[in-house]
Amino acid sequence: MATRRMLRLPALEVRQGSRRIYCFAVDGKKLHEFAAVSRIRRDDDAQLQGYQRPEVASHIKAIQRYLESDGAILANAVVLAFNSKVHFESSNGREVVTYSTPGELLIPVVDGSPDSEKPAWLVDGQQRSAALREADVQEFPIPAVAFIADDESEQRAQFILVNNTKPLPKGLIHELLPETQAHLPPAYARKQLPAVIMTRLNGTFKGPFYRSIATPTSPDGYIKDNSVLKMIENSIYEGALYKYRNPHDGTGDVDRMLQHLNTYWSLVRDAFPEAWALPPRLSRLTHGAGIQAMGYLMDRLTQHLQPDEMVPVVNDALKRIEPGSAWTGRSWNLGDGNPRRWDSIQNTPNDVRWLSRGLLYLVQQESLFLHADDSGYGEV
Structure with missing residues (x-):
């Protein structure tokens, strides 16, 4: 007893x-x-x-x-x-x-x-x-x-x-934020909604990111959580997901955001299946630079589109970037006359900016729906 x-x-x-x-x-x-x-x-x-x-x-x-x-x-x-x-x-x-x-x-x-x-x-x-x-x-x-x-x-x-x-550890904070109901410092409060979205993408919504994001409770994931969080955070505050957000109280339509993200990234996964299945050391698509650059491309392509409208636009853009991309081998040829070895791209602000601009350049070629003067990528 x-x-x-x-x-x-x-x-x-x-x-x-x-x-x-x-x-x-x-x-x-x-x-x-x-x-x-x-x-x-x-x-x-x-x-x-x-x-x-x-x-x-x-x-x-x-x-x-x-x-x-x-x-x-x-x-x-x-x-x-x-x-x-x-x-x-x-x-x-x-x-x-x-x-x-x-x-x-x-x-x-x-x-x-x-x-x-x-x-x-x-x-x-x-x-x-x-x-x-x-x-x-x-x-x-x-x-x-x-x-x-x-x-x-x-x-x-x-x-x-x-x-x-x-x-x-940042990964621990990212998993705790969605379940925390209390006043938080501004830096954490800004990441709370993106963390909610990331958690849903990884654990409860069976899309392209399902169980692929490495977190304390998903140790077998191969995509860095911070890369996905940055991509979502940028889109919520400055990109395509902004239209689903309430700017007054910081809340957002989580289900619509999930639908938007899963529609876009499913098309990316289907366009580059081999690169999507590999870890960052073998693929720049699942690397921090690739996740962020493709996130910027999502914002530019789909900022004014609903999920059911984006499929033809995104598929056309992905076909345009395929010839110059080098996710898993060869060299990047992004129109600047400076080809780079595939794995020379690092997760740094300069490389993310270079890759984002280059992908956008490939999409803009002979395209009627994008124009260099309003791309917004001069400040990427």
């Missing part, structure tokens, strides 16, 4: 506006008795679960060796999200300041309980907590800060904000 007990920890309740946070100390060796790591993954219905990146073994080992050395100190607090099973009881002592109250945190602990039933999730400090768990020390008290939130969406938001100044 599982042993149930109540862990009582001296704590300080700090009031921040309408919210409360709790500052306390806890033996790091006992942290995993009541706190779990919410590992990022997708369930059978492709719904995002959790938010933490995988453990980094080398990082954990380095911290562990330090903890086992003389004079080790961990001054940075771990951050925990408690559920409503955790309570704070204030003491009857005199309140020195109005914004903080001393007392105790009451944390229910069930020995041997699975992670899903533990009352706390680790929002920040998973590598430190793992190192503490493995360290050959009998006890190691650490500072902790916690807040109470049953909603995993709020936990994700806090996880992003806590790591805002740290080198958090």
